[in-house]
Amino acid sequence: MHTMKRIIIIGGGAAGCFAAIQAASAGAGQVEVTLLEGGRELLNKVRVSGGGRCNVTHSCFDPRQLVLHYPRGSRELLGPFHQFQPRDMIDWLGARGVELKTEEDGRMFPVTDQSATIIDCLQKELRRHQVRVWIGKWVKSVERSGDGWNLETTDGRQWEADACMIAVGSMQNSPMSSMLTSLGHTIAPLAPSLFAFNIADRDLCDLAGVSVGKAQVTLVGGEGLEQRGPLLVTHKGISGPAVLKLSAWGARELARRSYQFTIHVDWLGGDKAARAEWPAYRKQYAKKKVVNQAPAGIPLRLWKYLLQRSYDSLGISSSELDEQTWAHVSHAQMSAIERELTACEFEVTGKSTHKEEFVTCGGVSLKEVNFKTMESRIAPNLYFGGECLDIDGITGGFNFQAAWTTGYLAGTAMASLDVD
Numbered sequence: 001m002h003t004m005k006r007i008i009i010i011g012g013g014a015a016g017c018f019a020a021i022q023a024a025s026a027g028a029g030q031v032e033v034t035l036l037e038g039g040r041e042l043l044n045k046v047r048v049s050g051g052g053r054c055n056v057t058h059s060c061f062d063p064r065q066l067v068l069h070y071p072r073g074s075r076e077l078l079g080p081f082h083q084f085q086p087r088d089m090i091d092w093l094g095a096r097g098v099e100l101k102t103e104e105d106g107r108m109f110p111v112t113d114q115s116a117t118i119i120d121c122l123q124k125e126l127r128r129h130q131v132r133v134w135i136g137k138w139v140k141s142v143e144r145s146g147d148g149w150n151l152e153t154t155d156g157r158q159w160e161a162d163a164c165m166i167a168v169g170s171m172q173n174s175p176m177s178s179m180l181t182s183l184g185h186t187i188a189p190l191a192p193s194l195f196a197f198n199i200a201d202r203d204l205c206d207l208a209g210v211s212v213g214k215a216q217v218t219l220v221g222g223e224g225l226e227q228r229g230p231l232l233v234t235h236k237g238i239s240g241p242a243v244l245k246l247s248a249w250g251a252r253e254l255a256r257r258s259y260q261f262t263i264h265v266d267w268l269g270g271d272k273a274a275r276a277e278w279p280a281y282r283k284q285y286a287k288k289k290v291v292n293q294a295p296a297g298i299p300l301r302l303w304k305y306l307l308q309r310s311y312d313s314l315g316i317s318s319s320e321l322d323e324q325t326w327a328h329v330s331h332a333q334m335s336a337i338e339r340e341l342t343a344c345e346f347e348v349t350g351k352s353t354h355k356e357e358f359v360t361c362g363g364v365s366l367k368e369v370n371f372k373t374m375e376s377r378i379a380p381n382l383y384f385g386g387e388c389l390d391i392d393g394i395t396g397g398f399n400f401q402a403a404w405t406t407g408y409l410a411g412t413a414m415a416s417l418d419v420d
């Protein structure tokens with residue numbers, strides 16, 4: 001007869017490792033925590049995250065503001081963020097000698113700019129709290145056994161637990177998805193989030209590397225799906241925060257359209273003052289060449305591309321364009337330029353993975369989880385954390401924060417579990 005409570009956590013990513021540390025420290029002497037990771041190492045995504053720097057969290061400390069960065073899960077995360085939010089993660093790491101720095105846009109990274117700093121800290125804590133870590137153990141079944149759970153790994157080994165946590169990351173192509181369905185859970189439809197848009201326009205893609213500080217991207221016929229922020233031209237189309245945010249908020253709608261859709265780009269970012277200002281250029285810069293005088297914030301190469309698009313529609317050649325001065329721009333040309341500047345239309349033909357960060361939208365239905373403890377409302381003593389839930393954030397450290405927070409709650413709750 002065992003006297004220690006046996007906790008098994010499936011998945012050694014951010015959520016699983018943090019939950020294991022929390023359960024083992026909060027339940028010290030009373031719990032035995034086992035972490036089963038199927039891959040060859042723990043915290044694989046932490047290692048590659050943020051371009052190898054790990055964008056750990058975001059400097060946003062008001063839970064009501066913080067939840068606004070989650071296209072899915074914002075309502076459910078409000079309570080959890082009152083329990084464990086970015087400030088708590090910063091303090092937790094600080095108490096273990098890991099200092100973070102904040103970038104201008106609010107993203108937070110270790111001062112070392114190395115994800116290994118975060119990994120080393122978490123691994124040290126796993127060892128300090130004597131978590132039993134198993135690598136290369138893929139869990140293939142989770143079955144009810146009395147009040148607890150019986151697990152089997154692909155090597156045929158059986159594992160018994162009083163409480164079990166699912167922290168397996170994305171449910172895309174995961175056998176865990178059908179296992180959970182058979183336990184009575186619902187998996188909300190899965191779709192990629194945080195991706196760049198492919199646009200088959202050679203002249204645009206030739207501008208790869210050009211960016212604007214604020215643009216507004218609108219999905220045509222997308223019922224208000226529109227995002228603002230920096231935009232970057234890539235060799236395949238467009239990316240940058242405005243695009244990534246639109247891909248997150250529109251994840252399901254864009255999947256429904258099989259990633260073929262029309263967008264309008266306002267290169268002035270919907271800025272009314274900038275819109276009002278630039279038509280005055282005709283008088284202000286009368287003798288200057290149009291190609292050499294772009295509205296504020298529009299790089300000259302991009303400006304020339306936009307002019308060429310507008311003049312193409314009017315049948316004006318690029319040699320004429322090169323010579324034209326502002327004084328000679330006709331009203332028809334002004335309207336055409338304005339259209340390209342503020343509602344530049346592109347056909348998106350597909351998506352590209354954003355290398356810095358991508359996540360899956362969809363996962364375990366949030367209605368079926370108690371967000372005070374992260375315990376299943378359907379299967380007692382089964383807990384969830386991280387990306388396997390139908391929660392995802394926009395880029396900026398919000399996805400890891402959701403993993404730390406849900407891991408913290410699940411770990412704390414499992415440590416105080418009552419078993420006979």
Ligand SMILES: Cc1cc2nc3c(=O)[nH]c(=O)nc-3n(C[C@H](O)[C@H](O)[C@H](O)COP(=O)(O)OP(=O)(O)OC[C@H]3O[C@@H](n4cnc5c(N)ncnc54)[C@H](O)[C@@H]3O)c2cc1C
Nearest residue numbers: 011013014015038049050055139168169386387397399400
């Ligand atoms: C390239 C990239 C960069 C990113 N950068 C950032 C960033 O800088 N900031 C940010 O906030 N977010 C970032 N993200 C998102 C972030 O990595 C995830 O949201 C986060 O890792 C989710 O943590 P998790 O613990 O839920 O899942 P994961 O980190 O995916 O961990 C799940 C673990 O479970 C294991 N597993 C799965 N099934 C089983 C099974 N049956 N048995 C045993 N083990 C199993 C997997 O091998 C994996 O190790 C990035 C994502 C990617 C892909």
